[in-house]
Amino acid sequence: MRPQPHEATPLRNIGISAHIDAGKTTLSERILFYAGKIHRIGEVRGDVGATMDSHELERERGITIRSAATQVRWGDHAINLIDTPGHVDFTIEVERALSALDGVVLVLCGVAGVQPQTLTIDRQIRRHELPRLVFINKLDRPGADAEAVLADLRARVDPGAVLVNLPRFDDQGRLVGIVDLIDRRLLTFEGERGAIVRGQPLPDELRGPTEGARERLLEALADHSDAIMASLVDGVEVSAEEIIPVLRKATIERQLTPVLCGSAHLEIGVQPLLDAVVRYLPAPAERPRTVVDVATGEALHLDGGAAGPLCAHAFKVDAGSFGQLTYLRILQGRLTRGQRVTNARSGQRIKVGRLVRIHASSMEEIEVAEAGDIVGLFGVECVHGDTFTEGARWSVGALHVPEPVM
Template sequence: MNKDLKFVRNIGISAHIDSGKTTLTERILFYTQRIHAIHEVRGKDGVGATMDSMELERERGITIQSAATYCSWKDIDINIIDTPGHVDFTVEVERALRVLDGAILVLCSVGGVQSQSITVDRQMTRYNVPRIAFINKCDRTGANPERVVRQLREKLNLNAVMLQIPIGLESDLEGVVDLVTMKAVYFEGEQGRDIRYDEIPAALLDQAKAKREEMLDAVSMFSDELMEAMLEEGDIPEALIREAIRKGTLSLKLAPVMVGSAYKNKGIQLLLDGVEMYLPCPTDVENIALDIDNNEAEIKVSNNTADPLVALAFKLEDGRYGQLTYVRTYQGEVKKGEFITNTRTGKKVKVGRLVRMHANEMEEIEEAGSGDIIALFGVECASGDTFCGGNINWSMTSMHIPAPVISLAIKPKDNKAQDNISKALNRFCKEDPTFKSFVDHETGETIISGMGELHLDVYIERMKREYKAEVEVGAPRVAYRETITQRAEFDYTHKKQTGGSGQFGRVGGYLEPLEEGVYEFVDDIVGGSIPREFISSCDKGFSASMDKGLLTGAPITGVRCVINDGGYHTVDSSDMAFQQAAKGAFKEGYRKAGPIIMEPIMKVAVEGPSEFQGAIMGSLNQRRGVIVGTSEEGAYTVVEAELPLGEMFGYSTILRSLTQGKAEFSMEFSAYKQVPKGVAEQLIKEYEASKKN
């Protein structure tokens, strides 16, 4: 790999489901001579795409785990992470974007900006990742890149500027017109390897000139020299235009748009040129670490190889040979055989094996420097841990992890499966922070939680295949929450005399709704009515009470517990006595505080032919859905709605039968809202019945 960081690019490829991310990555690997044959997603030749290395991915034709690889194009080295499109695997996109410097946002020229494109764009904005938009599938019937650019501006508020226009569309796609060089570019020879530059076809010349003017107007905002050159009305140097595009892209105020078709091998080499010219190298990006020894003061990471190591573990995989930890180095270098420190645990760990990943293949390396994405073998750590070298004790800021919204009860079919299930669950929980598992103490069932039906379905399938663990699956459960709606006071005394030392603690105060956050404890005790050493005991008691609500047993959220009075006994008061007093006080206040049940509301986008619009809207209304908006794109309609998750189970089957299998939907978590009275009564009744059983 290049030691000069100017010649390194760390990029991600992100998009909505079925926009062609994995197909695009396959072409990039082919043109950079990383692979020598192209295989398709859902490979008809029985091979499947390089980056979909998991058997399940090849069968379903979807990406489940983000995969890393690297390649070289002209003078630059590119580290690539291909990410999933399904919102159920959103954490894979989240952690990839956390460590990448730039990204390619892939859009389907027929589907345009779809629901998951919006989510991915929001994630890019969260981590300040500059992006190039690539409008793929220009060979498909109904392709309309102009409309996609309009949607980029309207739906994503991006300053989208076309750097290319297609020569022909749908089955007539021949190549692209490059508006910077004003040349027509054709991709000929075996699998589009040979690039031919030619004059722009006469039929497209006027359109190309108009689009070039539009492009120059937009990019000249980032370069005074370019603006002057335009006013002089002479020939504008190509380098000046490219420099302005790069400046605008890096400032996140411009999104260059390129077009093509990955499947038909058109436009990919120009996209690689765009990655080289417009996306940032590691030194163009400012990364901030927190100095743990200095009150978590913010420190700019230097990117200098000579400085002490700072690296972030962003993804874990448990393989046959132990834990594989994907790491992004931000400064310094890591060498095989040396010791590095995990700043979370304070432990020193030895780097046994150092590898560079190519999907599921590994290449042994001796060292890696600043800006590299590599993997360590046999190093114990958690996702999000920072490794440091030298005497520094820094931590990189962690990534945003969404909370699971759906649960299933699973049961082993036999005793042999029991051991394998626990092995599988330990591994999956470690690898995926959005997947959780626990044992329900009341029912004794093992509960798994995740981001959606597909997410849990994939993990159950992986248990069967990778661990030979056959499981029986219970009905899906929604992750309900409880909260309070009004202030309520409490004054509770916990008293227990059973011979010998007793227990005594009195806690007085009030509960009130908390606007933001899960739980807050406020100590307003004056005059020592509760001794200082027992204040933390009260906090522990209240905090433990938040785990289980009194209405449905769901976790409680959004409560501030304030204590302002109390009483103690010089002999009988203890840590345990005040914990119990706080639990009793919480119950007393909670019942008076107007408790309600909250349910997860999902943002749902259904896409299908316009003829089924009425049926789609009807099916959403029946499920307590609120239609947020509809839009028509040619013969297709997109219905956006907000629905309770509890009403979405089995919806895919119903949607298929309503639309002859022609519609599809995607959903993601939006917010928690109060359940209607009738539903709340039903949930409480079911909870009471389960307690009796």
């Protein structure tokens, strides 16, 4: 039996992926701001540039080329966030990042909907068996239509996609808020950069559309809950407390995909997305990994706990001014500065030197990393896909390499 939300480990490892120009990096920048990681928002094509696009060429071209990692706090949870490239030329960067993650936020443009690279990313997400949320962005743009995008998404990508909130427009058609279907509240975003979220009762004109959309959500959930099915049949009210655990379980099992709406540029709908990351996507221990014993070929299931033997996966390697930087996902156990570990591929014994937590182009020195953490390790010669253990010859498996783009 899977843990309920309040029992889950307070850590999430997520990626943000999208077709180019769906607003993915703009969304990442707002997440960093609302989580208190940065105090000034940089724009993708502005004079400062986006925090997660730290490479000179990324700032010059206004696109993400390399996956960038950071960690933020949201409530009592830590969220390791990887912003991935959206351009087809850098699909391998997305593949590397997804191998380290437990969930994905797939960003769609509210005007264009599902685009070619969306389909590629969907195949990658499925290959890694990752739960996801969808954020329909740019709903402030002329021609944006959340319902049309949802229909496109359900038809071409994910028939289990379900709306959990709706965009709220004023009389002039301007996006001004979000309707929370689960709690039946209107959310507005006020103060500096929309940092203050205010919930208020629904105005009369929104009650009908809200109840209709909520009923469709409950009908989808009824396929995964006898209790909700019985309540619908008997005409009994279904509370938020009943909805959330059912939707969470169905999301983690990849049966349903919560869909949220907003505009990162207008700073509307980002905080509810962060709430949904914590609420619906899995903790590391809820996605136990399988490794292969190199000597015997036997598949072994890791429990994902900090008390077990170390297993750390090198999912990305960068050459930097301070030497090779290896991005590690700690799948099980603990990794400590000064510890001696084994590269399971080569059999080489190495000493863990400089261990860091990464925030885009800056770093924080740390002494220890535990199961679920995503960290950087300096001064170790290895390649993508290597596994570090306390002596066991375990392999996470080869990375899928997409066909070259001509």
